[in-house]
Amino acid sequence: xxxxxxxxxxxxxxxxxxxxxxxxxxxxxxxxxxxxxxxxxxxxxxxxxxxxxxxxxxxxxxxxxxxxxxxxxxxxxxxxxxxxxxxxxxxxxxxxxxxxxxxxxxxxxxxxxxxxxxxxxxxxxxxxxxxxxxxxxxxxxxxxxxxxxxxxxxxxxxxxxxxxxxxxxxxxxxxxxx
Amino acid sequence: xxxxxxxxxxxxxxxxxxxxxxxxxxxxxxxxxxxxxxxxxxxxxxxxxxxxxxxxxxxxxxxxxxxxxxxxxxxxxxxxxxxxxxxxxxxxxxxxxxxxxxxxxxxxxxxxxxxxxxxxxxxxxxxxxxxxxxxxxxxxxxxxxxxxxxxxxxxxxxxxxxxxxxxxxxxxxxxxxx
Amino acid sequence: xxxxxxxxxxxxxxxxxxxxxxxxxxxxxxxxxxxxxxxxxxxxxxxxxxxxxxxxxxxxxxxxxxxxxxxxxxxxxxxxxxxxxxxxxxxxxxxxxxxxxxxxxxxxxxxxxxxxxxxxxxxxxxxxxxxxxxxxxxxxxxxxxxxxxxxxxxxxxxxxxxxxxxxxxxxxxxxxxx
Numbered sequence: 001x002x003x004x005x006x007x008x009x010x011x012x013x014x015x016x017x018x019x020x021x022x023x024x025x026x027x028x029x030x031x032x033x034x035x036x037x038x039x040x041x042x043x044x045x046x047x048x049x050x051x052x053x054x055x056x057x058x059x060x061x062x063x064x065x066x067x068x069x070x071x072x073x074x075x076x077x078x079x080x081x082x083x084x085x086x087x088x089x090x091x092x093x094x095x096x097x098x099x100x101x102x103x104x105x106x107x108x109x110x111x112x113x114x115x116x117x118x119x120x121x122x123x124x125x126x127x128x129x130x131x132x133x134x135x136x137x138x139x140x141x142x143x144x145x146x147x148x149x150x151x152x153x154x155x156x157x158x159x160x161x162x163x164x165x166x167x168x169x170x171x172x173x174x175x176x177x178x
Numbered sequence: 179x180x181x182x183x184x185x186x187x188x189x190x191x192x193x194x195x196x197x198x199x200x201x202x203x204x205x206x207x208x209x210x211x212x213x214x215x216x217x218x219x220x221x222x223x224x225x226x227x228x229x230x231x232x233x234x235x236x237x238x239x240x241x242x243x244x245x246x247x248x249x250x251x252x253x254x255x256x257x258x259x260x261x262x263x264x265x266x267x268x269x270x271x272x273x274x275x276x277x278x279x280x281x282x283x284x285x286x287x288x289x290x291x292x293x294x295x296x297x298x299x300x301x302x303x304x305x306x307x308x309x310x311x312x313x314x315x316x317x318x319x320x321x322x323x324x325x326x327x328x329x330x331x332x333x334x335x336x337x338x339x340x341x342x343x344x345x346x347x348x349x350x351x352x353x354x355x356x
Numbered sequence: 357x358x359x360x361x362x363x364x365x366x367x368x369x370x371x372x373x374x375x376x377x378x379x380x381x382x383x384x385x386x387x388x389x390x391x392x393x394x395x396x397x398x399x400x401x402x403x404x405x406x407x408x409x410x411x412x413x414x415x416x417x418x419x420x421x422x423x424x425x426x427x428x429x430x431x432x433x434x435x436x437x438x439x440x441x442x443x444x445x446x447x448x449x450x451x452x453x454x455x456x457x458x459x460x461x462x463x464x465x466x467x468x469x470x471x472x473x474x475x476x477x478x479x480x481x482x483x484x485x486x487x488x489x490x491x492x493x494x495x496x497x498x499x500x501x502x503x504x505x506x507x508x509x510x511x512x513x514x515x516x517x518x519x520x521x522x523x524x525x526x527x528x529x530x531x532x533x534x
Binding site for chain 2: 006140142144146150156158165168
C-alpha cells in the first residue's frame with residue numbers, strides 16, 4: 001500500500017500544499033480529483049485559491065460523490081490528489097447515502113490502485129463537543145473515516161503550520177523511495 | 179511512573195482502541211473504569227459501541243465521580259483503562275464540585291498505584307474560541323487537567339487517524355518493557 | 357533564522373509555559389511582548405494568571421497592534437516572548453486593518469532580528485467548520501499566518517498536554533545550541 005498516502009491536519013494548516021508537493025515527487029502526470037462543489041461565492045473563492053496554488057499542469061476531475069468510480073477511471077493516468085475526503089463525506093451524508101457503504105467502496109478501490117493516490121482530509125474532532133447532533137454525527141463519521149483510510153495507507157502525515165509529522169511510513173518523499 | 183499512560187486525541191481519533199491494545203500488552207486481567215453515564219439514547223449508543231469494540235474479558239467498574247476511590251479499590255486487580263477523563267471532568271463540573279480539588283485526589287492516587295493505569299482523554303482546545311463562557315471554562319479546565327496528568331504519567335501518546343505520536347516516554351508497548 | 361521559534365498548540369495545552377522555559381534557556385534578559393487587551397473581567401483573569409505563571413524578572417511591553425514596531429524597539433534588549441499571535445491577529449482584524457499587510461511587516465521584522473524571539477500561537481482549525489462567516493475568516497487567517505511564521509522560524513514546536521513535538525529544527529533547548 002505504499003502507493004496510498006493520507007495527509008491530515010486542521011483548516012489552513014498547509015495540508016493541500018504539502019500533498020501537492022508530495023505528489024509531484026512521484027514524477028508522474030498530475031491528476032486532481034476535486035470533491036468540492038461551488039454552492040456559494042465563499043466556496044467559489046476557496047476553489048479558485050486552491051487552483052492558483054496548484055498552478056498549471058494538472059488534469060482536473062470533478063467528482064463530489066462517486067469517488068470510487070473516479071479512482072478507477074483515473075488509475076494509470078498519473079499520480080492523483082483527492083482534495084478532500086471530509087468534503088466528500090459531507091457530500092455523501094448530505095445526499096443521504098449510506099456513508100459507511102460508500103467508504104467501503106472507496107477503500108476497496110484504494111487497495112487495488114496501481115498508480116499513486118494522495119488523499120487530503122481534515123482533523124475536525126479537536127474542539128469542544130458541537131451543540132448540533134448533525135455536527136456530532138459528521139465529526140464522528142470523519143474520525144472513523146480517517147482511521148479506516150489510514151489503515152490502508154502506506155504513509156500518513158499530520159500537517160501543522162505547513163510542516164509534516166509522520167504518523168505512519170517513511171517521512172521521505174516518494175521519489176527517493178522509488 | 180511507568181505504570182501510568184495518558185492517551186489523548188480528538189473525537190473518534192482511535193484513542194480508546196489504541197488504549198485497549200496498549201493495556202492488553204501488560205498481560206494482566208483487564209479492568210474498565212467507565213466514567214460515562216447513559217443520560218440519553220445517543221450516549222447509550224456510544225457506550226454500547228465502545229463495549230462491542232472492547233470485546234469480552236473485561237471487568238467493568240462504573241464511576242462517574244469518585245475516580246480516586248475507583249483507582250484505589252481496583253489497584254492490584256489488573257491493568258485498568260479509564261475512559262475517559264474529559265467526561266469525568268464534565269461530570270465533576272456538572273455536579274458543581276471543585277474540579278481542581280478532585281483532580282488533586284486523582285493525581286495523588288495515580289502516584290501510588292501498583293498496577294498499571296491507562297487514561298484516555300480528549301483534545302478539546304483545537305477549535306475556535308467557543309461562544310459560551312461555560313464551554314470556555316470547560317475547555318480551559320480540560321487542557322489544564324491534561325497537562326497535570328501528563329506530568330505524572332510515564333507515557334503520553336497523541337493519537338490521530340488511529341496512529342500514535344509519542345509525546346513522552348517510550349513508543350514501545352508495555353509488554354516489551356517488562 | 358535560528359533566533360526565531362514558533363510555539364503552537366490548542367488552548368491550555370501548556371504553550372506559554374513551554375515558551376517561557378525555552379526563552380529562559382537563552383540566558384538573556386527576558387522581555388514579554390503582550391498582545392492582549394483587558395476588555396473584560398475574564399480576560400483580566402487570564403492575563404493575571406499568565407503573569408503569576410511567568411514570575412518576576414520580565415520586562416513587559418504591551419502592544420496589541422504594532423507588533424512590528426515592538427519587535428524593532430526591543431531588539432537588543434533581550435530574549436522576547438510574543439504572547440500571542442492569534443490574539444494579535446484578532447486585534448488587527450477587529451481594528452479593520454489589512455491583516456495580510458500587517459503580517460508582512462511582522463515577517464520582515466522577524467527576518468532582521470538580532471536577538472531571539474519566541475512567538476506563541478494557537479491551533480484554531482481542528483474543530484468542525486464554524487457556523488459564523490467571521491469565525492471561518494479568522495480561522496483561515498490564523499492558519500495562513502501560522503504557516504507564514506513557521507516558514508521564517510528556525511524552530512517550530514507543537515505542544516499538547518504540556519509536552520512538545522518538534523515540527524522544525526532541533527528539539528534541543530537554545531542554550532545547548534549556543
